[in-house]
Amino acid sequence: MRKNLNVIAAYSIMMVLIILVGIFQSWNIALSIFNMCLISAVMTMGANIQWGYAGLINFGIMGYTALGGLAAVIISVDPVQEAWSAGGLNILICLWLIIAIVLIIRFIIKNFQKSKVRTYSIAALIISGIILLRFTAEPGIEAIEDINPAKTGFLGGFGLPIIFSWIVGAFFAGGLAFVVGKVALGLRADYLAIATLLISEIVIAIIKHEDWLTRGVKNVIGLKRPAPYEVDLQSTDWFITLVEKFNSGKLELISNLSDRQTTLNQLVIEGSSVFVKLCYSGLFLIVVIILLILTQKALYSPWGRMMRAIRDNEEAANAMGKNVFKQHLLIFILGSAIVGIAGAMLVTQDGLFTPGSYRPMRYTFLIWVMVIVGGSGNNFGAILGGFAVWFLWIESAPIALFLINFFTVGIPSTNLLKAHLIESVPYFRFLMMGLGLLLIMRYRPKGILPEKIEIK
Amino acid sequence: MDILNALILLLNYIFIPALTYGSQLALGAIFVTLIYGILRFANFATGDMMSFGTMVTILFTWYFQSLGISLGVLPTALIAIPFGILFMIIYMLSIDKFVFKYYRTNKSPPVQLAMVSIGVMFVTQAVVRIIIGPSDQRFFDGEKFIIKAREFKEMTGLNEGLALKSTQVITVLVTVILVSLLFWFLNKTKTGKSMKAYSDNEDLALLSGIDPKKIVMITWIIAGILATIGGALYGLDKSFKPFTYFNNMLPIFAAAIVGGIGNPFGAFLGGYVIAFSEIFLTYAYKKFFMYILPESMEPESLVQLLSTDYKFAVSFSILVIVLLYRPSGIFKGKVL
Numbered sequence: 001m002r003k004n005l006n007v008i009a010a011y012s013i014m015m016v017l018i019i020l021v022g023i024f025q026s027w028n029i030a031l032s033i034f035n036m037c038l039i040s041a042v043m044t045m046g047a048n049i050q051w052g053y054a055g056l057i058n059f060g061i062m063g064y065t066a067l068g069g070l071a072a073v074i075i076s077v078d079p080v081q082e083a084w085s086a087g088g089l090n091i092l093i094c095l096w097l098i099i100a101i102v103l104i105i106r107f108i109i110k111n112f113q114k115s116k117v118r119t120y121s122i123a124a125l126i127i128s129g130i131i132l133l134r135f136t137a138e139p140g141i142e143a144i145e146d147i148n149p150a151k152t153g154f155l156g157g158f159g160l161p162i163i164f165s166w167i168v169g170a171f172f173a174g175g176l177a178f179v180v181g182k183v184a185l186g187l188r189a190d191y192l193a194i195a196t197l198l199i200s201e202i203v204i205a206i207i208k209h210e211d212w213l214t215r216g217v218k219n220v221i222g223l224k225r226p227a228p229y230e231v232d233l234q235s236t237d238w239f240i241t242l243v244e245k246f247n248s249g250k251l252e253l254i255s256n257l258s259d260r261q262t263t264l265n266q267l268v269i270e271g272s273s274v275f276v277k278l279c280y281s282g283l284f285l286i287v288v289i290i291l292l293i294l295t296q297k298a299l300y301s302p303w304g305r306m307m308r309a310i311r312d313n314e315e316a317a318n319a320m321g322k323n324v325f326k327q328h329l330l331i332f333i334l335g336s337a338i339v340g341i342a343g344a345m346l347v348t349q350d351g352l353f354t355p356g357s358y359r360p361m362r363y364t365f366l367i368w369v370m371v372i373v374g375g376s377g378n379n380f381g382a383i384l385g386g387f388a389v390w391f392l393w394i395e396s397a398p399i400a401l402f403l404i405n406f407f408t409v410g411i412p413s414t415n416l417l418k419a420h421l422i423e424s425v426p427y428f429r430f431l432m433m434g435l436g437l438l439l440i441m442r443y444r445p446k447g448i449l450p451e452k453i454e455i456k
Numbered sequence: 457m458d459i460l461n462a463l464i465l466l467l468n469y470i471f472i473p474a475l476t477y478g479s480q481l482a483l484g485a486i487f488v489t490l491i492y493g494i495l496r497f498a499n500f501a502t503g504d505m506m507s508f509g510t511m512v513t514i515l516f517t518w519y520f521q522s523l524g525i526s527l528g529v530l531p532t533a534l535i536a537i538p539f540g541i542l543f544m545i546i547y548m549l550s551i552d553k554f555v556f557k558y559y560r561t562n563k564s565p566p567v568q569l570a571m572v573s574i575g576v577m578f579v580t581q582a583v584v585r586i587i588i589g590p591s592d593q594r595f596f597d598g599e600k601f602i603i604k605a606r607e608f609k610e611m612t613g614l615n616e617g618l619a620l621k622s623t624q625v626i627t628v629l630v631t632v633i634l635v636s637l638l639f640w641f642l643n644k645t646k647t648g649k650s651m652k653a654y655s656d657n658e659d660l661a662l663l664s665g666i667d668p669k670k671i672v673m674i675t676w677i678i679a680g681i682l683a684t685i686g687g688a689l690y691g692l693d694k695s696f697k698p699f700t701y702f703n704n705m706l707p708i709f710a711a712a713i714v715g716g717i718g719n720p721f722g723a724f725l726g727g728y729v730i731a732f733s734e735i736f737l738t739y740a741y742k743k744f745f746m747y748i749l750p751e752s753m754e755p756e757s758l759v760q761l762l763s764t765d766y767k768f769a770v771s772f773s774i775l776v777i778v779l780l781y782r783p784s785g786i787f788k789g790k791v792l
Binding site for chain 1: 763
């Protein structure tokens with residue numbers, strides 16, 4: 001108990017902060033912060049098992065998040081039949097072509113010695129393959145994008161419940177991580193960072209511009225939900241009785257019957273959105289707890305000890321007969337898959353997929369701030385980092401506004417400088433993130449909850 | 457005549473824009489490479505440092521414009537750049553003193569320094585956005601074109617016009633002058649040579665009496681000059697927007713690594729490699745083929761290898777290929 005005191009204290013403070021937001025701002029805001037905190041925690045856990053367990057630096061988090069989101073679209077949207085009949089065949093042929101090209105290249109690499117001829121023939125194969133693909137795909141893509149472009153203009157998906165996409169998102173992200181890992185894992189740490197960052201940009205470019213698959217910047221809206229809709233709740237009897245019971249004390253104070261009815265209606269509307277958010281919180285909490293149990297088990301298993309050995313001394317671990325590259329690849333895939341789950345959860349919660357909103361600042365660097373601040377190598381630290389940093393990210397604008405008003409209290413609001421500062425309040429969040437990161441790196445380089453290895 | 461038309465077309469839409477863009481990238485890439493070679497970390501704050509220098513330049517430009525000072529046909533920003541450089545150097549040296557120095561003296565691993573540079577990136581981005589705002593700023597004045605497309609057509613009687621913007625000429629000229637000065641400094645002066653020695657082997661350099669503090673200071677000063685000029689030229693030619701500058705960090709990194717990181721000359725050429733391949737691969741050659749091919753063979757499609765949406769993806773793919781087949785870059789930089 002005593003040695004876990006700092007963990008308990010840190011989490012209690014976090015919970016109190018969120019409850020304070022609920023009391024002073026609104027429960028709606030508090031719950032949406034809480035939900036985003038949970039999603040951030042999942043992303044941070046993914047990054048943490050790569051960085052904290054294995055010392056692998058992955059700046060491609062944005063790409064895996066977007067792939068998870070794409071999975072949500074592909075799983076949940078109903079298929080667009082006309083589009084399939086118009087261009088589906090071309091797309092399927094292209095898919096087979098890609099598989100064939102990859103298999104041929106694999107065959108060449110396996111069966112021939114490394115030489116200039118081999119390199120050039122592979123390059124020639126790839127280039128001619130791309131040209132061939134373009135000629136097959138072009139008519140199909142044009143046909144698909146021409147079908148009702150305002151509403152669909154893409155292939156659609158499988159029409160399954162969106163919750164399955166959380167698993168599929170993990171597979172998508174893991175698949176990408178397999179390819180990226182094969183290509184980039186041999187590189188030195190900071191090159192790996194740059195390479196993964198650039199590859200994630202390529203992924204985003206593809207998602208943004210392949211309209212036949214993702215609708216691109218036209219966005220996919222109105223995705224299915226795993227939780228009930230507010231409008232339905234507001235007309236359901238059991239929900240209204242529930243709200244009535246919950247607020248009975250407040251309602252009894254109002255004697256006028258019609259006043260009481262309006263108040264009740266107001267409460268039902270508020271309550272419905274809180275209820276929906278609570279449903280999401282429950283689902284997300286289940287994911288976080290399952291992942292936490294699994295990652296904790298992994299951390300203290302022989303495999304976890306081996307990962308730490310590889311992280312702390314690669315050469316020694318290699319000499320002990322551990323396959324460093326294989327283990328790196330494995331953990332790279334696992335971590336990315338977890339990030340993919342988070343990406344799918346994010347799209348599920350928002351109910352829309354906006355490829356234009358994936359930016360490295362928000363989805364890569366912010367997550368890294370969470371990992372570093374929370375404490376790399378410690379799962380509880382990673383989750384706490386996700387909570388604390390996201391909380392600060394959202395609440396920094398009100399905090400900055402308060403501080404500016406506090407320090408310039410004597411200055412009239414017509415003052416140019418003050419007006420300018422108040423106008424640029426949203427950008428103080430970058431300042432706070434940066435300062436937070438720099439201070440933590442300087443004075444507590446292992447994070448708020450540092451990694452602790454128990455030797456049993 | 458048709459061949460001349462085709463050549464002018466390529467010159468106008470590929471060669472001149474790529475040369476300008478390449479020069480802007482090259483300055484940034486030399487900045488990255490110097491920091492990497494001498495201070496030994498990947499500086500993720502590159503793009504935002506450039507936007508900081510540009511911001512100061514813009515503020516001074518506006519000040520001069522309000523005073524009525526101008527250079528006539530040349531943009532006022534040219535007199536503002538030295539002031540921008542001055543502020544940039546002060547900013548960089550103070551960042552080094554308060555942030556990077558601690559990790560350097562502690563001999564932290566490069567990854568940690570890269571992480572710290574992310575913190576600097578956040579702070580710089582915040583400062584720029586708080587001071588000048590996140591929106592587009594134009595600060596160009598003076599004569600916009602040296603040759604206008606229509607005048608060129610009338611002058612030569614060709615179908616294709618050639619437009620030459622003054623910012624393009626300024627960019628290329630300033631880059632050439634600055635880079636030749638830099639290479640002269642690095643290769644001929646004693647300080648420059650000691651910088652190279654420090655970059656090659658730190659311990660040996662220290663043994664032979666090179667003062668590391670001086671080297672680090674001079675590196676930041678040169679970096680400040682490069683960042684400000686590179687950023688200001690980009691802003692003059694296109695426009696200034698903090699987010700674009702942050703994004704430019706990616707092709708700049710690509711240029712530095714493709715050229716061989718730690719090797720300034722490689723970075724210089726890397727900038728052009730990236731710029732030319734981006735524009736070559738995303739240009740629609742339909743008109744070009746219409747000029748050089750007989751009428752019966754004219755292409756129907758746009759003859760575009762990749763859509764312009766993939767402009768960034770091109771440079772990153774080049775980077776990935778280079779990392780796979782020649783990780784030390786085209787011009788042999790540091791070995792990974």
